[in-house]
Every structure is written in C-alpha cells, then in structure tokens.
Amino acid sequence: MIDNNVQIESWGPFAEGKNNIFHNELLQGIGNKYDKSIAQVILRWLTQRGVVAIPKSVRKERMEENFNIFDLELSAEDTKAIKTLDTSASLFFDHRDPAMVKWLGERKMNN
Amino acid sequence: MRKVKLNNGVEMPMLGFGVFQVTDLAECERGVMDAIETGYRLIDTAQSYMNEEAVGRAIKNSGFAREELFITTKLWIHSNGYEGAKKAFESSLKKLQLDYLDLYLIHQPFGDVYGEWRAMEELYKEGKIRAIGVSNFQPDRLMDLIVNNEIVPAIN
Numbered sequence: 001m002i003d004n005n006v007q008i009e010s011w012g013p014f015a016e017g018k019n020n021i022f023h024n025e026l027l028q029g030i031g032n033k034y035d036k037s038i039a040q041v042i043l044r045w046l047t048q049r050g051v052v053a054i055p056k057s058v059r060k061e062r063m064e065e066n067f068n069i070f071d072l073e074l075s076a077e078d079t080k081a082i083k084t085l086d087t088s089a090s091l092f093f094d095h096r097d098p099a100m101v102k103w104l105g106e107r108k109m110n111n
Numbered sequence: 112m113r114k115v116k117l118n119n120g121v122e123m124p125m126l127g128f129g130v131f132q133v134t135d136l137a138e139c140e141r142g143v144m145d146a147i148e149t150g151y152r153l154i155d156t157a158q159s160y161m162n163e164e165a166v167g168r169a170i171k172n173s174g175f176a177r178e179e180l181f182i183t184t185k186l187w188i189h190s191n192g193y194e195g196a197k198k199a200f201e202s203s204l205k206k207l208q209l210d211y212l213d214l215y216l217i218h219q220p221f222g223d224v225y226g227e228w229r230a231m232e233e234l235y236k237e238g239k240i241r242a243i244g245v246s247n248f249q250p251d252r253l254m255d256l257i258v259n260n261e262i263v264p265a266i267n
Binding site: 011 | 124128129149199250253266
C-alpha cells in the first residue's frame with residue numbers, strides 16, 4: 001500500500017472495544033502520563049502514523065474527546081510499547097473464510 | 112484539522128466521524144449534526160449502513176458549504192458490478208442530497224469488483240467523485256486491482 005501511495009484508513013480504531021481495550025493497562029499508563037484517555041491515545045497513535053481514523057460515537061462528549069487529540073505527541077518509547085499489542089490478526093472476521101464470503105455475498109442491497 | 116494528501120492530490124481530514132451501526136435514523140442525523148458542530152469535517156457512511164438519508168439531512172441542515180465537508184460513502188457487493196455500481200452511486204448521491212462525493216469506496220473485496228471499479232473510474236473522470244478507493248482489501252487483492260486497472264485506489 002505504501003509503495004503505491006494508497007492511504008490507509010482505520011474503520012474500527014477501537015476494535016469495537018474487543019480484548020477489553022478500554023481497560024488496557026499499557027494504554028492507560030501512557031494516557032495517564034499525558035492526561036489523555038485510552039481512546040485519545042489510540043486515535044493519536046493511528047494519526048501520528050499517518051492512518052486516517054473514523055471513530056463512531058453518538059455521545060457528544062465522546063465526539064469531543066475523540067476530536068481533541070492533536071495536542072498530544074506520543075514519544076518513540078510510547079509507540080514502541082503500543083506496537084507490542086499487535087497480534088497480527090484481525091479482531092473482526094476473516095475475509096478469506098468461505099462461509100463469511102458467502103454470507104456477505106448473499107446480503108444484496110436494493111438500490 | 113490535520114489533513115493527508117491522497118495519491119491524486121486531494122486533501123482528506125486525518126480524523127473523521129463514522130456512522131457504522133447507527134441504525135436509528137434520528138440518532139444518526141443528530142449525531143452527524145453534533146459531530147459537525149464539534150469540528151469534524153469528514154463524515155463516513157455506506158450504502159449498507161442504511162442511514163445515508165439521515166446523513167444527507169444533517170449535512171443539509173448543518174449550514175456548512177459543501178466544499179468545507181468531506182463526505183465518504185461505500186458501494187455494497189454487486190454481481191453486476193458496472194451497472195450495479197452506476198445505479199448504487201446515483202442512489203447514494205440522491206439519499207445524501209449531494210451532487211458530488213469526496214470519496215467513494217468498494218466496501219468489500221467480493222462480487223464483480225472489476226466492473227465496479229470501471230464504473231467508479233468513469234464517475235471519477237466525469238468529476239462526480241473526487242477520489243475513489245477500496246475497503247477491506249487484503250494486500251494481494253489490492254495489488255491485483257492496481258496492476259489491472261488504470262486508476263490506483265486512493266485509500267484502503
């Protein structure tokens with residue numbers, strides 16, 4: 001993607017709260033240092049790496065929280081620590097699972 | 112808002128507001144209004160989220176000039192890629208009450224994505240979409256699409 005200059009976008013920056021991410025101790029520790037929430041640390045980690053993120057919330061205070069991240073600059077040490085959380089596997093579904101491909105393909109939309 | 116420059120030179124906000132799984136239309140409309148008021152300028156929806164009408168109403172009622180906002184929507188899986196994409200695009204545009212899109216994405220790497228991409232390339236060249244891209248493509252599928260088509264997706 002980088003070779004072809006294809007911009008990366010994260011549609012589920014909080015992994016839908018999976019793996020208890022909003023209580024992750026490592027992220028909480030980093031957040032505490034900067035007086036930022038776990039959500040803010042995650043969004044800044046993505047955007048600092050050049051990834052576009054589109055968090056969802058229907059609560060205005062959360063929208064504001066998610067928006068106020070650009071005054072935060074994570075250190076190299078922080079980003080290195082966050083990298084250790086990578087499991088190299090999607091937390092959603094497998095786009096190569098035939099059953100999932102069939103299920104999605106059968107969900108036709110009316111225009 | 113910080114921006115990224117896409118591979119065709121179009122600038123896109125780094126942070127946006129997504130409405131995946133906001134199925135209650137009144138809640139969606141209010142949410143988009145609140146998001147725009149908060150400062151978000153990138154709004155991301157999809158044909159399959161079933162809430163494009165609500166997003167369209169919020170955009171219209173926001174009072175913001177069209178060019179100040181960056182609107183993304185996505186095309187659902189089609190067996191008849193080319194025709195399906197053309198129809199779905201017009202339908203999404205109508206629901207969103209817009210006359211152009213900032214970003215249009217193939218939502219899933221399934222169905223007739225080649226036909227869809229050709230339709231999207233045409234719409235892009237006609238000036239109806241400022242940037243076209245894909246979503247959920249594994250690196251091999253993305254590379255296959257890149258090497259067999261004219262326009263390189265702006266985003267994945």
